[in-house]
Amino acid sequence: MHIERAIPDRPWWVGAGGDLLRAACGSGYISDDELRSIAADNNSAIFLAHETSGLLGISLVAVADAGVRAQLTRSLAALGIAEDLTGDETVGWLRAGVVAPAARGRGIGDRGVKAGLDFLGQKRCRTAYAVSWISGLGQQSDGLLARNGFGALGVIPDYWSGVLDYQGDCAVCGKPCHCAAIVMRRNINVEISVPDD
Secondary structure (H helix, E strand, O other), rough: OOEOOOOOOOHHHHHOOOHHHHOOOOOOOHHHHHHHHHHHHOOOOOOOOEEOEEEEEEEEEOOOOOHHHHHHHOOOOOOOOOOOOOOOOOEEEEEEEEEEEHHHOOOOOHHHHHHHHHHHOOOOOEEEEEEEEEEEOOOHHHHHHOOOOEEEEEOOOOOOHOOOOHHHHHHHHOOOOOEEEEEEEOOOOOOOOOOOO
């Protein structure tokens, strides 16, 4: 099995990656054009787990832009945490990670999270956030994230449509999604090298 960063010029993965994300998260979760855009953005990365048989898993990470920072600030406020993430600190966001059902239990999700954290560290992010969807499908990511140093800040009921105003289809409850989510955070140790004078 190989883990590699998606390259926009070699889009073999786009259809399979989009299908994997939409099957797990709902039909309206992400378009193939959005995936191409994320792969081409210098502040985002898509990590692919694959074998000759095809794509096994996909992870999306990014340096949080102003919209994501505002979303995370709203999420924290819903938990009673008064923290404004709209300032200058570089914040990372683990947007999504999905492993094909037949490939689960092989460490693919773990390797995707580690690759994403490494990318965010290289981008000088000091903190990373993730949201673990509580779907009842047995594919929740909070345990995986906890094993990778994330701590739970709290559970938000009706997170997707209540906090995010996400109106897309949910693989569990339809449209709009009323599932809960666990907001998680971890610090990233970034070593900053100072050039010698």
